Amino acid sequence: xxxxxxxxxxxxxxxxxxxxxxxxxxxxxxxxxxxxxxxxxxxxxxxxxxxxxxxxxxxxxxxxxxxxxxxxxxxxxxxxxxxxxxxxxxxxxxxxxxxxxxxxxxxxxxxxxxxxxxxxxxxxxxxxxxxxxxxxxxxxxxxxxxxxxxxxxxxxxxxxxxxxxxxxxxxxxxxxxxxxxxxxxxxxxxxxxxxxxxxxxxxxxxxxxxxxxxxxxxxxxxxxxxxxxxxxxxxxxxxxxxxxxxxxxxxxxxxxxxxxxxxxxxxxxxxxxxxxxxxxxxxxxxxxxxxxxxxxxxxxxxxxxxxxxxxxxxxxxxxxxxxxxxxxxxxxxx
Numbered sequence: 001x002x003x004x005x006x007x008x009x010x011x012x013x014x015x016x017x018x019x020x021x022x023x024x025x026x027x028x029x030x031x032x033x034x035x036x037x038x039x040x041x042x043x044x045x046x047x048x049x050x051x052x053x054x055x056x057x058x059x060x061x062x063x064x065x066x067x068x069x070x071x072x073x074x075x076x077x078x079x080x081x082x083x084x085x086x087x088x089x090x091x092x093x094x095x096x097x098x099x100x101x102x103x104x105x106x107x108x109x110x111x112x113x114x115x116x117x118x119x120x121x122x123x124x125x126x127x128x129x130x131x132x133x134x135x136x137x138x139x140x141x142x143x144x145x146x147x148x149x150x151x152x153x154x155x156x157x158x159x160x161x162x163x164x165x166x167x168x169x170x171x172x173x174x175x176x177x178x179x180x181x182x183x184x185x186x187x188x189x190x191x192x193x194x195x196x197x198x199x200x201x202x203x204x205x206x207x208x209x210x211x212x213x214x215x216x217x218x219x220x221x222x223x224x225x226x227x228x229x230x231x232x233x234x235x236x237x238x239x240x241x242x243x244x245x246x247x248x249x250x251x252x253x254x255x256x257x258x259x260x261x262x263x264x265x266x267x268x269x270x271x272x273x274x275x276x277x278x279x280x281x282x283x284x285x286x287x288x289x290x291x292x293x294x295x296x297x298x299x300x301x302x303x304x305x306x307x308x309x310x311x312x313x314x315x316x317x318x319x320x321x322x323x324x325x326x327x328x329x330x331x332x333x334x
Contacts, residue, residue, distance in 0.1 A: 007031045007292060010064045012055050012079055013071035014038040014047040016164050017093060021070050021120070022047055024278055024285035031292050035062045055079055059086050066091065066295065068120075068288075072167065074098050080106045084113035091291045093120045095177050096305075096312045100333065103312050107305045118291050118301040119308040122279070123182035124189040125286035126241070131263045131271045132248055132255050133190055140265060142252025144191060147226040149183040151244040152259075156212050156232030161205055174210030175230055176201065176318050179243070183228045184318075185303070185311040187218055190248070193310055195221045197317035198327045204233065216318055241273065241280045310334060 009025070011018060011033050018038075025033045036048035037058045044051035052058035059067065059082055067083045069076060069092040076097055083090045090110065096119055097103040110117035123129070136144060155162055162168035168178060176199065188194060196219045201211035213231040220226070236244055236259035246257040256264045261273030261281060275281045287303075294301050303311075313333035321328045 007065035007295065008034045008063065009066045009068055010035040010037065010058050010062055011047060011068045011070060012037045012058070013069065013093075014040070014043040015070070018047070018070035020279045020284055021068060021093075021288065024282075024288055025068075027278075027285060028289060028292065030296075031066075031288070033068070035064070056082055059083060059088065064088050066291070069093060070120075077102045077106050077109070080117065081109045084109045084115045084117075087113060087115055089116040089295055091118045091120050091288070092305075094181060095315075096308065100313070100316050103309060107309060110305060116295065116301070117305040118294070119303045119305055120284075120287055120291075121182070121185050121303040121308065121311070122283040122287040123186050124302065125283040125290065126261070126281040127275060127283070127286075128242060128257045128261045128263050128271065128273060128281065129186055129189070132257060135255055135263070135265075135270065136190065136248065136250070140253060141248060141250025141255055144224055144248065144250045146224065147187065147191070147246065147248045149186075149226075149228045149230075149244065149246045150236075151180060151183060151228065151230035152234045152236045152240065153232045153243055154235040156205055156208075158205075159207055161208060161232075168210075169208045171208075171210050173319060174208060175212050175214050175232070176216065176315055177210070179232070180214060180216060180228050180230045180318075181311060181315050182243075183230070183246075184216070184218065184314045185308075187220075187226055187228070188311055188314075189302070191220045191222070191224050191226065193221050194314050194330055195219050196327050196329050197314050197321055199318035199321040201318075201322050204231070211322075214318075218314070241275075243280070 035050040036044040037052040038044040198217040201214040216228040240259040241261040263271040317328040
């Protein structure tokens, strides 16, 4: 049952991930998608009570409390500007933008209009990483020493890879930009801001444009080192909810996030993943609930757009590191 005071939103982009977000919105009594926009009008009609092909038309015709942008990154800046001009709060899918200048322009457009802009970064909202954060803060591993994420999914091989999102094959930047950004942001959530980035990458599948294997070494401002090792040629477990596994080590023990999404300390299972609804631990709904709660309370978003530049900047730093074969300090971007 929807509350009388629920916030009314418009969805821009009704494709693969737009549908995942829509499914989560439908389970949130505090918000409702009343209009949708997609170049495929039929797809928009299936997604909301009122449908549009033009975002401008939707924003002008509807009285919206927020807009959810679920389109591909090259469209984000123009859409953020349209919503900002109309003073409508925005949640926008990652990747934030195709490049650093456009990401910065998005932040500035929202700030100049006095409009709230949150990047939809759902990985840090996966429940196993929230548990890890609580356990580290509780002192379960002592002083953190290091961490590693192993990112795996077997959908990157063959002549027609990435069947759910085939446009991935045409992206000049792929694995770090589209996937490993999640682990970079989760590392920031767990261990604070990043000081330097060192990365290597290559392309294994010749049919794609971008890189599909990468190793990233992050050094955080406190001196902590961590590694992200990713490719999409192997399943660790059938559709592993965390898209791989991870270990977080301290001087008094380690926490493991298994491929099934359980959290272990040694042989002890501290938290069992029994979440069966929604996307990857129902993290999309958790992200959207955070957005709505912060709109209502005025509290800051965890992935507020200016702050999220620290995550996006680390992605840019990784590509600079690959191109120039050096360690890149984050001070070159921020």
